[in-house]
Amino acid sequence: MAANGTGVSTPRSPLARIQTQKKGNEMCHDDSGKPVKAQTIDELHSLQKKRSAPTTPLDGVQGAFASLTEEERQRQQLQSISASLASLTGGSGPKVVRGDPAEKPYAVAHVAHHYHHVEAPTISVSDSSLKFTHVLYNLSPAELYEQAIKYEKGSFITSSGALATLSGAKTGRSPRDKRVVIDDTTQDELWWGKGSPNIEMDEHTFMVNRERAVDYLNSLDKVFVNDQFLNWDPQNRIKVRIVSARAYHSLFMHNMCIRPTLEELENFGTPDFTIYNAGQFPCNRYTHYMTSSTSIDLNLARREMVILGTQYAGEMKKGLFGVMHYLMPKRQILSLHSGCNMGKDGDVALFFGLSGTGKTTLSTDHNRYLIGDDEHCWSDNGVSNIEGGCYAKCIDLSGEKEPDIWNAIKFGTVLENVVFDEHLREVDYGDKSVTENTRAAYPIEYIPNAKIPCVGPHPKNVILLACDAFGVLPPVSKLSLAQTMYHFISGYTALVAGTEDGIKEPTATFSACFGAAFIMLHPTKYAAMLAEKMQKHGATGWLVNTGWSGGSYGSGKRIKLPYTRKIIDAIHSGSLLNATYEKTEVFGLEIPTEVEGVPSEILHPENTWTDKQAYKDTLLKLGGLFKKNFETFTNYKIGKDNKLTEEILAAGPNF
Ligand SMILES: Nc1ncnc2c1ncn2[C@@H]1O[C@H](COP(=O)(O)OP(=O)(O)OP(=O)(O)O)[C@@H](O)[C@H]1O
Ligand SMILES: O=C([O-])CC(=O)C(=O)O
Ligand SMILES: [Ca+2]
Ligand SMILES: [Mn+2]
Structure with missing residues (x-):
């Protein structure tokens, strides 16, 4: 027995008696509010929801439905x-x-x-x-949450408010x-x-x-x-x-x-x-x-x-x-499998790359405006995002390393195939039990510095991301236009596990235009448009390896994200344009001798390998794979310019 809301207490209770009636109120009421205006429970419930109205008056709206009731x-x-x-x-x-x-x-x-x-x-001829x-x-996120939780197995609200689902x-x-x-x-x-x-x-x-x-x-x-x-x-x-x-x-x-x-x-x-x-x-x-x-x-x-x-x-x-x-x-508009962001001064960068190479991670940058993480158009007016949201990989996600993405995983966000604590509903981002390709889909405005509307001026830098599982491509190199086109058409990476069904381990992959799975026309059509636009607007091409260093997959390690971020910072700021460069063997890539915030010894991949012969062999092996892949393109002309076509063919590995 204890003091409770009825005011009854045992004589020995040390607790003060709880007052349930307001002072000065003579009548015995259990609540002081006005009674509800409903006669029935159904009516009461109907009061809870009111109709949503357009935020601006519809008078003067032009269009198909303008004058309709x-x-x-x-x-x-x-x-x-x-x-x-x-x-x-x-x-x-x-x-x-x-x-x-x-x-x-x-x-x-x-x-x-x-x-x-x-x-x-119709005259009814069948049951259907x-x-x-x-x-x-067009239900709202709140309504869709209710639908998912009521009717779809595997739908749960996680501790941060996101909706966990199974695909x-x-x-x-x-x-x-x-x-x-x-x-x-x-x-x-x-x-x-x-x-x-x-x-x-x-x-x-x-x-x-x-x-x-x-x-x-x-x-x-x-x-x-x-x-x-x-x-x-x-x-x-x-x-x-x-x-x-x-x-x-x-x-x-x-x-x-x-x-x-x-x-x-x-x-x-x-x-x-x-x-x-x-x-x-x-x-x-x-x-x-x-x-x-x-x-x-x-x-x-x-x-x-x-x-x-x-x-x-x-x-x-x-x-x-x-x-x-x-x-x-x-419509003469180039569609791109790329991320895109913009600096405070309006400098735009594109991030090309296959799945898992870092488009979402690197375009989401606290110091820059996010235009979009995955799909863009480049027209005569500049760049525009195709989408209204982002689709981030979540495997091993952490709040420290990727705070903007972490904070975007809140109410309204769809979390696919993640594993969570059954009681606390806290997500374990390291858990690959369902898949390695765990994902978060959120509206772009969940990123605090999203640029709305998601459009920007012509790009200044075109960054090609490759996650090199062989560990022989430099962390960063500056590309000529012909090299940019060569690598764009090649579309090399080590496909990271899971995004395409059945792939469990990183393997070297070539995917034209960094997105062969999505293009509809021949790759040279997109390549010609990219070359023309880069030339016209004076954009610089870069190749950034977000993959392995110090050895191949299995012996080396993935390049640390903070280092890659420093490299990207130096590209954006323009400081990398003024660095001293040396040319690599085989791929003929220009690599800077110094990048602020990055240990110089990792800039040339050879330095990071203990077994120098293994490095040489692996480099030649990868060069051979590039050559073999490019064979199918050697008979094509890129754009109207024969000279560019020849330059592109010569811009590949040489040995
Ligand atoms: N050095 C690095 N640079 C970039 N990403 C890295 C690096 N090291 C590890 N990562 C991880 O690699 C993953 C990159 O995935 P991201 O979502 O950015 O790929 P994406 O290019 O956007 O692919 P998709 O087209 O499938 O969406 C992230 O999980 C990121 O944390
Ligand atoms: O399509 C997907 O599932 C994820 C993605 O962005 C890609 O693979 O490029
Ligand atoms: Ca992405
Ligand atoms: Mn993608």
Whole structure:
């Protein structure tokens, strides 16, 4: 027994009697507030939520929906979604209704707007035409958290507020399962054949898979629809719609694409491109061209992508990137697999590199404005980010080494495939039990010095990142234009484990334009554009090895991140341009003799190897791999300039 709220205490209690009534109040009340205005519990609950309103008045808004009533606008929006979900054999789309099927439709007027619906004008010939599909349209992060936690196994709130999810059996992309529709146009325009990421499929097979995905999505109680933008350059903005079955997918894309304002959403109209993500459902292996139960299918003519048999969200991100690699060069705009940041004085740097080489890590720099971490466009107006978010690797992440990324992992952030303490929900970033490719997807404004809008002037420095598992490339070298092009086309790195399905150990990889998996045209088309732009705007090329030093993978060690950061600082500040350089054997790279804050003895890789013969052998081995890889490009001309083509061919290893 103890003193409690009722004021009853034992005679021996040393505690003071607790006062429950206000002094001067004669009446016996258990609370002093006014009673709620509701007559029933349902009514009470209905008071909790009020309608969100656009932040600026809609008067004067120009666009497709400008003069419509709210009712009519909602109806048109649902009709557009129904059309997206239509089977293309039957004509009209499914009956769609807005809102969560589990939520009771309150009779109260100000929440009733959730339940507008569109009925497809069909004669019911099947069970599916009798049912409604609920649409969860552009939900907010808070709503998506609730959906994920209520309905998706493996969804948890971590101690920092991020949403931990599992991507299922696939924890990386599946490039071998990507298919692109070949038709009269794409046959000539796209890069096909050896080395190309574009594996063909015909239009009919695409429609078979599309029908499979749409039927799957329509069979569900509810689907998520995201209407968003790509590209911060307003003149070249692309409208995308993502239809998916998981709150995880919807929140991931909410974070990764550009988020429309409520006003922009009102005027969204018809999307330029649509993704049907039916990733929980496999493709049919009896279908022509299918070699596994996973298929990621792109149809450029229809402006559609279908995903079957993988729930890895990166497929949507990189699928859209592929689309941009097709659409932008048509407009003379170069699309780039690069990070991008800007100094206080407006100096812009691009960071090229394959997965895991440091684009996100090094473009996120506390002393510079972040324009974007992974996908950019370079047009006549300068650079623009394609995305609205970042996708950082989290393996071994620490708050000390990468504070900005660490602090971005908070409410709203999707954390993929991480392991956490079951009680405290604290993430163990060192744990690779699920995968080594653990990831955090967060809106770019979660980085404190993000540059919003994410655009900037023409780049001054073009930094090529290679994570060299052989440990023979110097930590930094200055490149001529021809060398920059040679290394850009080669796209060398040691692929870091996990991002592509099935890779468990670092291996030497060549990937044209530092992103062969995403390009649609022949690599020389992008290379010619890059050369032209670098020349025109006087950008300097650099090769930075963020990989091994003192020996190959297994005997040497990865170069310390603080050293790489110092090197990058010296590139940004311009001080490295004025350093003294010496030329290396075999690769003919110009390496500085000194970089502030970096021990000089590591600048030449030979110094860090104890076994000098092993160094020489490894250097020649890597040089040989470069030569062999470049053979496929020797018959191509880069741009209109024959001289540049010859210079590029001569800029490779020489021995
Ligand atoms: N010297 C170094 N320089 C850069 N990154 C390093 C270095 N040493 C270790 N790392 C680690 O390497 C990883 C680089 O991954 P990052 O996310 O930056 O890759 P990315 O190029 O953005 O790849 P993706 O295109 O897959 O997103 C990080 O986990 C980072 O902590
Ligand atoms: O696509 C992914 O899953 C991650 C990524 O950015 C890349 O691989 O370049
Ligand atoms: Ca990245
Ligand atoms: Mn990437």
